[in-house]
Amino acid sequence: MLQLLSSVFTLYQERADWFAGLLADHIALAFCAIVMSLIIGLALGIWISEHPRIAPAVMGLCNVLYTIPAISLLGILIPFSGIGNETAVIALTIYGVMPMVRNTYAGLTTLDADILEAAKGMGSTRLQTLLRVKLPMAAGVILAGVRNMVVMTISVAGIASFVGAGGLGVAIYRGITIYNPAMTAAGSILIALLALAFDLALGKLEKYFKKRGSL
Amino acid sequence: MEETVIRFEHVWKSYGEQPVLKDFSLEIGKGEFLAVIGRSGCGKTTALKLVNGLIVPDTGRVEVKGQDISCADPVMLRRQIGYAIQNVGLFPHMTVEKNIAYVPSVSRMDGWKGEDRRKKTEELLRQVGLSPALAGRFPRELSGGQRQRVGIARALAASPDILLMDEPFGAVDAITREQLQDEILKIHRERGLTVLFVTHDIEEALKLGTRVLVMEEGTVQQCDIPSRLLSAPATDFVEKLVCRRREPEVRM
Numbered sequence: 001m002l003q004l005l006s007s008v009f010t011l012y013q014e015r016a017d018w019f020a021g022l023l024a025d026h027i028a029l030a031f032c033a034i035v036m037s038l039i040i041g042l043a044l045g046i047w048i049s050e051h052p053r054i055a056p057a058v059m060g061l062c063n064v065l066y067t068i069p070a071i072s073l074l075g076i077l078i079p080f081s082g083i084g085n086e087t088a089v090i091a092l093t094i095y096g097v098m099p100m101v102r103n104t105y106a107g108l109t110t111l112d113a114d115i116l117e118a119a120k121g122m123g124s125t126r127l128q129t130l131l132r133v134k135l136p137m138a139a140g141v142i143l144a145g146v147r148n149m150v151v152m153t154i155s156v157a158g159i160a161s162f163v164g165a166g167g168l169g170v171a172i173y174r175g176i177t178i179y180n181p182a183m184t185a186a187g188s189i190l191i192a193l194l195a196l197a198f199d200l201a202l203g204k205l206e207k208y209f210k211k212r213g214s215l
Numbered sequence: 216m217e218e219t220v221i222r223f224e225h226v227w228k229s230y231g232e233q234p235v236l237k238d239f240s241l242e243i244g245k246g247e248f249l250a251v252i253g254r255s256g257c258g259k260t261t262a263l264k265l266v267n268g269l270i271v272p273d274t275g276r277v278e279v280k281g282q283d284i285s286c287a288d289p290v291m292l293r294r295q296i297g298y299a300i301q302n303v304g305l306f307p308h309m310t311v312e313k314n315i316a317y318v319p320s321v322s323r324m325d326g327w328k329g330e331d332r333r334k335k336t337e338e339l340l341r342q343v344g345l346s347p348a349l350a351g352r353f354p355r356e357l358s359g360g361q362r363q364r365v366g367i368a369r370a371l372a373a374s375p376d377i378l379l380m381d382e383p384f385g386a387v388d389a390i391t392r393e394q395l396q397d398e399i400l401k402i403h404r405e406r407g408l409t410v411l412f413v414t415h416d417i418e419e420a421l422k423l424g425t426r427v428l429v430m431e432e433g434t435v436q437q438c439d440i441p442s443r444l445l446s447a448p449a450t451d452f453v454e455k456l457v458c459r460r461r462e463p464e465v466r467m
Contacts, residue, residue: 118304121269121379122369123293128321136308 007182026167033092041100049108088160103145107138140210147202226275250424297370360391
């Protein structure tokens with residue numbers, strides 16, 4: 001174990017530029033998927049919370065997509081979008097939408113009915129109620145979904161190299177194929193650290209919103 | 216009676232099979248303080264929400280200032296009517312100042328920016344008996360009574376001439392409640408508001424109302440000045456209601 005760790009550090013020292021490049025690719029790949037999941041998930045979540053009748057269908061579909069194993073989702077997408085970063089971003093986005101939709105919907109539909117009635121009774125339009133009252137109050141729950149999605153996207157992006165995408169998965173995959181456990185470990189550790197760092201930062205932000213949003 | 220501000224004409228309303236208002240007709244004059252009293256489910260809250268269009272009648276008409284509200288834009292209508300409810304419904308993510316300035320802000324009223332907003336908020340806080348220092352606080356930092364007062368200040372912010380209050384003092388202790396009652400009487404006098412005030416407390420209704428409307432099972436039992444309610448109750452129900460007040464039961 002110690003031997004593995006020390007060879008991992010040697011690897012980091014010897015191939016610092018290579019790992020830095022992979023890390024940058026990884027962040028870029030995850031970032032694209034995160035932005036897409038954020039936009040699509042938020043929009044879908046808002047849409048179904050304003051039209052509760054279609055909510056079960058949309059949530060059901062998201063749940064089904066979420067249960068497809070990551071590696072097979074990548075495989076299924078290859079005939080449609082080929083290999084490379086594009087396929088990886090699509091797959092990661094499909095995964096990331098689910099926690100976003102779930103939390104946005106939950107956050108927007110469990111708000112205090114009295115407050116919503118006050119907002120309506122005082123003459124807010126539907127959009128004003130959404131932007132000024134509902135979304136700020138649901139921010140804590142939605143942010144919990146963002147955090148969940150970001151961490152998941154960063155770690156699942158590790159297998160994106162199986163469809164020829166870049167990122168730290170390249171180190172993992174190469175480590176497996178040339179039987180170099182240190183290289184696989186080196187890639188994995190960086191992914192874990194990256195995910196942890198984002199988790200901590202978003203956790204801080206979430207705490208702030210939860211505190212502000214609760215009576 | 217002076218000019219009519221709110222008029223109900225033969226309003227029927229039911230939830231599913233359950234009728235809550237049966238042929239409900241009533242006129243409320245300018246400057247009146249109408250206290251509406253009845254048991255839970257008697258239709259008093261429904262009647263109140265008909266005025267700002269939160270509830271739409273099955274049949275019949277509701278007029279506000281001479282206009283049939285089914286033809287009015289509900290958003291514009293509500294902005295002209297102050298609305299305060301039992302659980303206050305303050306926005307937890309906004310400071311007291313932003314809560315109070317909510318209606319002027321959503322209706323983009325002039326003179327509610329920066330320094331002007333601060334001054335007007337302070338003035339309103341003073342009117343409801345609160346210290347202007349509370350303007351920067353969040354609702355969670357206030358006591359129940361203070362929240363109720365902020366709720367009233369918020370309902371008054373856009374200078375409405377009609378105020379709808381749905382058991383606004385239901386959740387505060389007896390002493391605070393009495394102070395709030397005096398406060399609202401003062402505001403009613405000073406501003407010449409037309410107030411529709413729903414309560415289930417007969418003492419409160421008799422103390423506040425220039426007229427008291429007693430409702431039971433969706434119908435008007437009696438609508439009269441408080442002294443007539445006491446001297447000449449129209450039905451058994453009204454008599455029972457006011458009797459209970461005159462001879463409070465005390466445990467020996």
